[in-house]
Amino acid sequence: MASASPRDEAAFNEAVRVREATVAYFRADWCEPCAQLDAVFDQLAADHAASCAFVRVDAEELMAVSERYGVDALPAVVVLREGKEAGRLGGVTAPALVELVAKLAAEAEAAKVAPLPASAPPTASPPSSASLDDRLKALVSSAPTMLFMKGSPDAPRCGFSRQIVELLRAEGVPFGHFDILADEDVRHGLKAFSNWPTYPQLYAGGKLVGGLDIVRELKEEGELKDALAS
Numbered sequence: 001m002a003s004a005s006p007r008d009e010a011a012f013n014e015a016v017r018v019r020e021a022t023v024a025y026f027r028a029d030w031c032e033p034c035a036q037l038d039a040v041f042d043q044l045a046a047d048h049a050a051s052c053a054f055v056r057v058d059a060e061e062l063m064a065v066s067e068r069y070g071v072d073a074l075p076a077v078v079v080l081r082e083g084k085e086a087g088r089l090g091g092v093t094a095p096a097l098v099e100l101v102a103k104l105a106a107e108a109e110a111a112k113v114a115p116l117p118a119s120a121p122p123t124a125s126p127p128s129s130a131s132l133d134d135r136l137k138a139l140v141s142s143a144p145t146m147l148f149m150k151g152s153p154d155a156p157r158c159g160f161s162r163q164i165v166e167l168l169r170a171e172g173v174p175f176g177h178f179d180i181l182a183d184e185d186v187r188h189g190l191k192a193f194s195n196w197p198t199y200p201q202l203y204a205g206g207k208l209v210g211g212l213d214i215v216r217e218l219k220e221e222g223e224l225k226d227a228l229a230s
Contacts, residue, residue: 003045003054009064012057016080021052021104026059026066026076033092034075040094040142044101047138051105079104094142095178102135132185136193139186141206143176145228148190149200150181157181160212164200167212167219173228175202204228 006012016022025041027034045054059066059074069078069085077097079087089096140146145168151157153165157179168175180187180199191197194208202209209215209227218224 003042003056005056005058006062009062012055012062012065013083015053015055016083020081021086021108022055022080023052023101023104024055024057024069024078024080026057026069026071026074026078028059028074031074036143037075037092037094037097040097044098044138048101048105051108052101094176095139095146098135098138098142099183102138106131132189133193136186136190137206139178140190140193140203140208144205145173145175146203146206147175147177147200148180148186148203149177151179153177158199160198161200164202164212164215167215167224168202171219171224173225 004011004015006015016024023041023044025037027038041054041056048054057065059071059076066072069088071078075092077089077092077100078085079100087100089100139148147153147164147168149156149158149161149164151161153169156162156165178186180190187199190201194201196208196211198211201211202215204227209218215224218227
């Protein structure tokens with residue numbers, strides 16, 4: 001099994017000692033956002049089992065563990081190194097979790113590379129297209145409906161992004177989002193990945209629906225919900 005679900009504090013302690021880096025996901029059955037993150041966490045655990053350990057924590061059942069790491073709101077994700085906190089996500093969303101795991105995987109991969117001899121100074125190289133494609137595939141599938149925009153739904157940073165958010169909200173469509181201004185690799189890479197030159201970009205089921213004009217047209221024709229459900 002790619003992720004562990006310890007039933008007591010001792011089992012948790014053992015689980016987080018297995019690997020150098022552990023992603024501890026604190027959740028509860030009653031927490032609605034957790035229900036949405038569960039599948040994403042499981043998929044990431046399956047895809048990146050070679051990079052770090054993944055541990056699900058029932059926050060109420062393992063109250064002592066939750067208190068140890070100051071978890072007072074769910075869902076929460078804490079990165080552990082040898083059992084000690086090395087980072088955490090506040091306001092966990094599926095895209096943020098995908099980004100976090102991608103970063104940990106990249107760090108683990110870099111650590112496997114032997115250092116160059118002293119006579120040959122290291123040179124920086126951009127992320128490989130293969131690793132970026134993997135990130136983009138995970139991101140576009142991180143929510144059933146996924147919007148790549150400038151800014152956030154509550155604070156759009158361009159008029160087109162604001163308009164597409166208004167269309168989706170008017171239709172009552174829940175969606176994940178990613179601020180492409182926060183990541184240059186994603187901002188430029190997604191254009192080639194989708195063969196779509198502008199933003200915003202809307203995806204459903206991991207497949208491109210289109211930009212603002214396409215979404216507006218689907219809305220006017222009464223086909224938007226069907227297009228996003230396909």
